[in-house]
Amino acid sequence: MVEFRVGIAGLGVVGGGLLQILITNADRMARTGNQFTVAGVSARSRTQDRGVALDDVAWFDDPVALAKSDDIDIFVELIGGSDGSARAAVEAALTHNKHVVTANKALIAEHGSQLAKLAEDNNVCLLYEAAVAGGVPVIRALQGGAGACDVSEVVGILNGTCNYILSEMAVTGDSYENALEDAKRLGYAEADPSFDVGGVDAAHKLAILAKIAFDADIAFSSVSITGIEDIQAEDVLAADHLGYKIKLIGVAKANMKEQGSGLELRVHPALIPEDHAIAQASGPGNVVMIESDPLGTLALSGPGAGAGATAAAVAADLLSIARGMRGPVFNTPAEQLRDVKISAPEKQQCRFYARLRLQDVPGAIASVTDTLAKHDVSIDSLVQPSAMGAENGEADVVLTTHETTLAAVLSATTEIAQKPFSKMVPSVIRIEDL
Ligand SMILES: NC(=O)c1ccc[n+]([C@@H]2O[C@H](COP(=O)([O-])OP(=O)(O)OC[C@H]3O[C@@H](n4cnc5c(N)ncnc54)[C@H](OP(=O)(O)O)[C@@H]3O)[C@@H](O)[C@H]2O)c1
Numbered sequence: 503m504v505e506f507r508v509g510i511a512g513l514g515v516v517g518g519g520l521l522q523i524l525i526t527n528a529d530r531m532a533r534t535g536n537q538f539t540v541a542g543v544s545a546r547s548r549t550q551d552r553g554v555a556l557d558d559v560a561w562f563d564d565p566v567a568l569a570k571s572d573d574i575d576i577f578v579e580l581i582g583g584s585d586g587s588a589r590a591a592v593e594a595a596l597t598h599n600k601h602v603v604t605a606n607k608a609l610i611a612e613h614g615s616q617l618a619k620l621a622e623d624n625n626v627c628l629l630y631e632a633a634v635a636g637g638v639p640v641i642r643a644l645q646g647g648a649g650a651c652d653v654s655e656v657v658g659i660l661n662g663t664c665n666y667i668l669s670e671m672a673v674t675g676d677s678y679e680n681a682l683e684d685a686k687r688l689g690y691a692e693a694d695p696s697f698d699v700g701g702v703d704a705a706h707k708l709a710i711l712a713k714i715a716f717d718a719d720i721a722f723s724s725v726s727i728t729g730i731e732d733i734q735a736e737d738v739l740a741a742d743h744l745g746y747k748i749k750l751i752g753v754a755k756a757n758m759k760e761q762g763s764g765l766e767l768r769v770h771p772a773l774i775p776e777d778h779a780i781a782q783a784s785g786p787g788n789v790v791m792i793e794s795d796p797l798g799t800l801a802l803s804g805p806g807a808g809a810g811a812t813a814a815a816v817a818a819d820l821l822s823i824a825r826g827m828r829g830p831v832f833n834t835p836a837e838q839l840r841d842v843k844i845s846a847p848e849k850q851q852c853r854f855y856a857r858l859r860l861q862d863v864p865g866a867i868a869s870v871t872d873t874l875a876k877h878d879v880s881i882d883s884l885v886q887p888s889a890m891g892a893e894n895g896e897a898d899v900v901l902t903t904h905e906t907t908l909a910a911v912l913s914a915t916t917e918i919a920q921k922p923f924s925k926m927v928p929s930v931i932r933i934e935d936l
Contacts, residue, residue, distance in 0.1 A: 503532070506824055507541035507573060509600075511565035511591055512580030513552045516605050516632065517545070519813030520578065525554045531817065536824040538576075544568045569595035576601045576823060578816060584608035596620040596628065603819040605632035605812055611706035611722045614713060615839055618831035628831045629819035634707040635660060635788040637811025638804040639818070643792060644714045645833055651794035653715040655755040657936065660707040660769075662786030662806040663698035664730050664750035666690045668771075669784040671738045672747060678733055690786045700729035701750065701769040708752035712767055714832045715754060715792070719839035720767065726847040728770035737929050740857055740900045743887050746773035747781035751934060757845055764843035766850060772934040773855050779803075780936060848909040853882065853933040856915055858899045861923040867899065870918055877914035880904040896925050902933060 508524065510517055524531060524538050531538050544562040545552075562568035569577045569591040577595035579602060581588040588609055595602050597620065604610065610617070610630045621628035631641045635658075644653070659665050663685055670681040682699065685691035697703045705725040713720045730750050741748045748771050755766040774781040779801055783789040788806030793799055805811035832839065860866045867884075874881060884901040903911065908930075915928040 503535060503537050504824065505537045505539060506820070507575045508538050508578060508820065509542040509568045509571060509574035509576070510540060510578045510580065511544040511568055512582065513543060513545040514580065515809050516812045516816065517580040518552055519809030520580065520816050521552055521554045523813055523817045534821055534824065536821070538820055541574050542568045542571055565591040566594045569600065570598045574600060576603060576820060579604040579606055582606055582608070584612040589613060592617060593620065596624055596626060599624050599626055601627040601823045603629045603816055605630070605816055607633040607703070607706040607710060611709040614710065615719050615836050618836035621831050622836055627823050627827065629822060631819050632812045632815035634710050635790055636806040636808065637814050638788050638790065638802050638806060639815070640711065640790045640802055641714065643800055643802055644711065647800060648792055648794040648797050649833060651797045653792060653794040655793040656711045656715050656790065657751060657753045657755070657780070658790035659749055659780060659783055659788055660704040660752045660790070660806070661698055661750055662788060663691045663695060664704070665783060666786040667699070668730060668733065668738070668748055668750065671735055672742065675735055675739065677735050678731065699731055701727040704750060704752045705769045708754055708767065708769055712754035712765065713839065716756065716765060716842060717834040717840055718765065718842040724767055724844040726768045730771050732929065733771055734929065736898060737857055737931065740887055740898070741773050741855065744900070744902065745776050746933070747776050748772070748931065749774050749780055751780065764845035766845050768847050770932060772932045774934055774936060778936050849907055851905045851907060853905055853935065854903045854911045855931045855933055856901050856911065856928050858918060858928045859896055859925040860899055861925060862895050862897050863923050866923040869921060870899065873917050874914045877910050879906050879910050879914050
């Protein structure tokens with residue numbers, strides 16, 4: 503039995519889950535032939551009950567001191583945040599030749615290349631499976647299963663809070679605000695859900711996946727981000743009418759159609775054909791699909807958050823260290839990560855959905871179609887779902903376009919919004935024909 507002394511900074515949702523695995527269920531870990539001893543812990547409140555006895559475990563007020571301690575072999579960072587104590591402690595641990603495991607997507611997305619170089623220079627591991635899709639082993643899939651392949655696309659649902667809200671809106675017909683309150687009540691959304699619903703959380707995860715998939719030094723700021731705050735019940739209903747589900751997706755894609763146009767890196771709501779696996783994922787789960795050559799399509803799904811699932815991913819990283827896993831932090835050594843061109847989202851070609859609210863007056867539809875044509879936007883379908891928005895002589899018109907650019911659609915819909923018969927700023931959503 504080989505012993506590894508583990509220091510854990512952060513004893514909240516994930517840290518508490520890890521204590522359950524390492525202390526309460528120590529026998530399960532010992533089956534692997536390794537013993538993981540919790541040798542030190544750090545959190546803000548020393549007196550808070552963590553669900554397990556920690557009397558014999560060394561306490562550190564300062565996570566950096568724990569990270570540097572000679573009494574630990576592996577430092578586990580479960581504090582969170584891209585900077586502050588989490589970053590300082592991880593840097594200290596790597597500098598002091600400790601292996602590091604973290605669930606911190608913000609830290610890895612924003613400082614991953616620099617931390618990877620530090621880990622590689624000091625010949626220690628920096629593992630972060632739990633940072634993307636919680637308990638779903640998507641990092642392992644990219645580094646292992648698809649590790650020797652050419653990845654062309656990674657697409658998926660990377661935020662369970664948004665997926666729960668959008669699923670609820672589809673099932674109940676409820677408003678975004680009501681579905682969000684429901685998510686908070688059930689513990690799927692935090693009191694301040696802005697990182698989730700604003701798409702930042704999914705973008706952190708996408709940036710990490712893209713770095714591995716494309717051997718690229720991805721700056722987090724290069725991910726284009728649109729959240730779900732503006733999705734209305736009418737959009738969910740209209741999408742359903744057209745045979746689609748609205749999902750918040752992350753897409754990292756090498757554009758095969760237009761050579762030299764760069765990597766697409768985007769998080770946004772999209773209409774997904776209702777029979778696609780991504781459309782069918784309901785509730786708080788995550789789904790990730792990886793397209794690579796010669797492997798083909800790999801689909802992974804499961805719990806993207808929560809104490810047990812996320813701590814299981816952290817524990818799996820501890821086992822990888824115990825098994826002697828070494829190698830680059832991403833798929834390529836940090837110094838060899840490539841600079842890649844990122845494609846401008848407003849110039850990418852795709853189909854769009856738009857919902858307009860129009861005063862029911864003669865000539866309104868003709869004016870809409872003329873304006874779209876003026877901006878080179880060609881209509882694929884135009885319907886008026888019965889009763890939608892039909893109050894005060896107004897009615898909703900829902901259209902889909904042929905392939906065009908966001909820039910063209912927005913210039914057309916901005917002009918339409920200024921017409922006297924137009925009663926709201928049109929909602930415009932990308933259609934992702936997966
Ligand atoms: N929750 C999930 O389902 C989930 C899923 C995937 C990834 N993650 C990631 O896992 C990490 C932890 O998330 P969480 O949900 O477990 O967070 P959490 O419940 O808020 O726990 C954070 C912990 O960090 C401690 N802490 C805060 N500042 C500290 C400091 N300066 N020094 C020492 N300890 C400090 C807190 O101490 P006190 O308890 O004393 O306040 C708390 O124990 C984050 O990076 C998050 O993004 C979470």
